[in-house]
Amino acid sequence: xxxxxxxxxxxxxADAAIDFYTKALDATxxxxxxxxQGVVHHAELTLGSSTLALAxxxxxxxxxxxxxxxxxxxxxxxDVPDPDATAxxxxxxxxxxxxxxxxxxxxxxxxxxxxxFGHLWVVSGELR
Amino acid sequence: xxxxxxxxxxxxxADAAIDFYTKALDATxxxxxxxxQGVVHHAELTLGSSTLALAxxxxxxxxxxxxxxxxxxxxxxxDVPDPDATAxxxxxxxxxxxxxxxxxxxxxxxxxxxxxFGHLWVVSGELR
Numbered sequence: 298x299x300x301x302x303x304x305x306x307x308x309x310x311a312d313a314a315i316d317f318y319t320k321a322l323d324a325t326x327x328x329x330x331x332x333x334q335g336v337v338h339h340a341e342l343t344l345g346s347s348t349l350a351l352a353x354x355x356x357x358x359x360x361x362x363x364x365x366x367x368x369x370x371x372x373x374x375x376d377v378p379d380p381d382a383t384a385x386x387x388x389x390x391x392x393x394x395x396x397x398x399x400x401x402x403x404x405x406x407x408x409x410x411x412x413x414f415g416h417l418w419v420v421s422g423e424l425r
Numbered sequence: 426x427x428x429x430x431x432x433x434x435x436x437x438x439a440d441a442a443i444d445f446y447t448k449a450l451d452a453t454x455x456x457x458x459x460x461x462q463g464v465v466h467h468a469e470l471t472l473g474s475s476t477l478a479l480a481x482x483x484x485x486x487x488x489x490x491x492x493x494x495x496x497x498x499x500x501x502x503x504d505v506p507d508p509d510a511t512a513x514x515x516x517x518x519x520x521x522x523x524x525x526x527x528x529x530x531x532x533x534x535x536x537x538x539x540x541x542f543g544h545l546w547v548v549s550g551e552l553r
Contacts, residue, residue, distance in 0.1 A: 298506045298551075300451070300473030304432045305500040305547065323428070330531075339531075345428030347475075350502060359523065359537075359545075363498045370491045370544070371499040372433040374478060378426045395487065403458075403467075409487075416498070417487075419433065423426075 304373060305350035308414040309362045311337035314351050317413060318342055321387040322375060324349060344375065363415025372409070373418045380422035384410050387418070400424050432501060433478035436542040437490045439465035442479050445541060446470055449515040450503060452477060472503065491543025500537070501546045508550035512538050515546070528552050 308314040315337075318324045324342040331337045342349045354362035363369045377383045384398045391413035398408030398420060407421045436442040443465075446452045452470040459465045470477045482490035491497045505511045512526045519541035526536030526548060535549045 298504075300475070300506065301504045302432070302472045302475035302477055303502050304430070305502050307498045307500070344430045347428070347430035349430055350500075354498070360500075361496055361498050366494055366496040366498050368489055368494040369499065370435045370482070370489050370494050370497050371501075372435070372478075372488075373499075374431050374433050376426075376429045378428065 301348075303348040303350060304371065305339075305352060306373070306414070306416050307352055307354040307360045307362045308416075309354060309364055310414070311340060311351060311353040314414055315340055315342070317387075317390055317392075318344075318349060318351070321390045321392070321412075322349075322377075322383065345377075349373075369415065369417055371417070373416055374421060375418055376421045378422065380406050380408065380420045384408050384420045387412060387420070392418075429476075431476040431478060432499065433467075433480060434501070434542070434544050435480055435482040435488045435490045436544075437482060437492055438542070439468060439479060439481040442542055443468055443470070445515075445518055445520075446472075446477060446479070449518045449520070449540075450477075450505070450511065473505075477501075497543065497545055499545070501544055502549060503546055504549045506550065508534050508536065508548045511550075512536050512548045515540060515548070520546075 324344045327341045329340040396409040410418045452472045455469045457468040524537040
């Protein structure tokens, strides 16, 4: 078995996040597990070759979202075919630009976007 | 081009983190970029089929580590061949168990471990 790593992001509203990530990042919902109260404890989306998992924050379990933590120490780096278009879609759906998408001296076209749930994304692609 | 997603974790000591992730998770260092002051702004490791990026926290850039944020809203889920052994190695290298590795009703063997830099890992594998 080969090891695999993916982020599971905790959010204040899991279904809104599923909607946002599917539309903004062109991710595909693969599974969604909710409890009897309708709280989503695990959902998996695919983003190209990668997995993005998410869940509703549950403070009693130590599952905190960015608003309750007060930020995030993880940059979710998404390599996409058209970073400008991805960042624009994210913003149209409620995200905010932290650093605009521009060609960077290290040979990538990148920007930083804060999604509506407080997670930070590095939207990355090829120079143009 | 296929989209790809990976986490870039911000840490209080990038070289110590490279050392920890290589030893504890059996990750391989692929690249390490430091500035003239020796601050690591980007390092990439591979963990099986996945990428784990990391950098030294730089608060002026909005790059905060878990200690300065006060936690993390991202669970780094690592599927590994032997989750018990991985969690034990992590703990031997300074991590702490939050939830022990055990068989879970949803069909995986999982536990939660907080690494020495404050990032939360779900260490996951097959039932045994």
